[in-house]
Amino acid sequence: MATETVKRKTDIGPPHYEKFLPPIIKKNYGKWKHHEIVKPGVLMHVAESGDKLFSVRAATPRLASTKTLRLFADLADKFSGGHLRYTSRNNVEFLVTDEKQIEPLIARLKTEGYPVGGTGPSITNIVHTQGWVHCHSAASDASGVVKSVMDELFPHFEKMDLPAKLRIAFACCLNMCGAVHCSDISILGLHRRPPKVNHAALPKMCEIPTTVASCPTGAIRPKTVDGKQTVEIIEEQCMYCANCFTVCPAITLADAENDGCSIWVGGKVSNARHEPMFSKLAIPFLPNNPPRWPEVVAAVKNIVEVYAKNARKYERMGEWIERIGWPRFFRLADIPFTKFHIDDFKHAGEYYRRSAHIKHMPEA
């Protein structure tokens, strides 16, 4: 039998989502009436037709083996008619129509190590980036920090015991693949030393004008070393942004002792009540201390606890801090305020207080 050459297909796009929707969704598409959280991790959506859909939400580590995906597929076959979806925060949701399946599914997920929760006023999965698992730019690992932090905050995933939802995000460098800059708490890996230039490799690997142009602060200029065209970095002008490294691999930034994490607070993306806002700097630097990053874990836990104790119902981290003011936040959380907290880049000056509106506190 002659083998037929199959025509190579391109630009077919993703499969149409309709192929993967459960019948209850096809039937009630655009005709949902209301929903409620039945218990932590279980949503019930009720359609105008009276149909009820239960979504059982379980945590996944984002970095998942195919073995686990197959397990989820098997669980979906057993409990939810073969239907499941993922959330934007890397949770998996089983789309259950038979109410009796909910408890056995939850129990099974728990035994397999994928606990159910993350709905309502809780802490759900931390969105995060690649870290040392895969990225060239990482100033910290992502998965390890996230695992360590979530192990500690785990009770807040399973219970809905916070004033409002609390979103945590992690990015391992200022590229911020996860755009973590608008989270209640962001953990952000950063470099703190100017990059080193490999003068032998640079001429072969990089275009000099592109490299020079890549620097937002103009810290890079052309230089001749051993008769070869390369670049030098004016160290005082460098803010360790890694932009040069992204265009020129012969420039490296990783530094075992000086790389680490910073903590930012009070951002949000939803429009509910307060407009979306950026996270602001709480802690400029904490060391990389694998495998469990105890300093980062303790710092995040402290901020969560101070928030949980002091914020009012429905108040997100940023709304709470706005109400009490930043001086009070730093005092309550017992975090030192330093010169690094004051912006000196593009937005410098925008946040200087230019009034006498100060919530004075009696001498401690």
Next chain:
Amino acid sequence: MADKKRSTPKLDELEKGPWPSFVKEMKQAAEKSATAADALGILERSYNDKIGHWKHGGIVGVKGYGGGVIGRYNDIPQDFPDVAEFHTVRVNQPAGWFYTSDALRKLCDIWERHGSGLTNMHGSTGDIVFLGTKTPELEPIFSELTEAGFDLGGSGSDMRTPSCCCGMARCEWACYDTMGLTYDLTMHYQDELHRPAFPYKFKIKAAGCPNDCVASVARADLSIIGTWRDNIQMNKDAVAACATGGKVDIGKDVVAKCPSKCMDWDGKNLSIDNGNCVRCMHCINVMPKALAPGKDRGATILVGSKAPIIEGALLSAVMVPFLKLEAPYSDLKELIGAMWELWGEHGKNRERIGEFIQRVGLGNFLEQIGLEPVPEMVTQPRTNPYIFYDVKK
């Protein structure tokens, strides 16, 4: 392959504790794949050295595409030869991230045949991420994917894979069909998705309502956020039930938290001054049975959010306060086309559209793409009196 065990005492620590462990996942994959085993080994090395061991590599990909694959190599290949190449394949996810068990298994089959068996469900942009394979596997992966009805997502300076919330599939608050729109745009712009030709990346995210479950306002160059123009729908009986239900204190939890101070509650009647409502969703979120978005629905179109690289982080800014979003979405496509043309021609290398708008000025940008300025686009008019008048006009 399975005998290729390496000692990973540091990572083993991360198998403990209640949160799902990525180390357990990596070990599962390592049982079948030498690539995954070496990935585990090199990660342990990073945990000891406190630096990463990956280099960004040359351009790899599949024939005819400029995006979808991220080349990755390590800097100690002599120690970890099976991850000397460790490329990532981005697979365009189905809109809303819905799967059948069969579809998931099909993806697993392909990835176990040709890669490490490690995945991200999903990457930051929304793609299914296959983590770790070698150059010769790329074409086979691609042809098996397309055979199974899947295609690659974006990377580099192209339109990145659009993504969205589950919208009308499950959410009563969806003000337009997020999944329908996302699928439509993805199909319409296949060329822009697969063949990078922009100054830099361009991300699209579609959220069905102002709750913005996909963080579009912070994570997309084009943020499409559902909203409505008419009055919030109110079910008086449900309001009364809410008032006596004991779970919600309408005065304290709803009215006092309304950012526009446009609600009134006298203990019996709830009234809303809809003309002053900013459509924030708070009252609807708290009283989902009593309140709902209006019936005249569409979306606010915002442009330009991005992470700090290069000129600092931005949130998206309002470009069209309200747009009806109905298939075939011609006005939206016209707007996208006009923006791409201007930015494509005048944007600098690696300049996101948000930065471009900051550089040329929103007023000039609007003029160039043919949009009228309206006060909804700003929080206030300028205070700075140095105005560039059009002296030539």
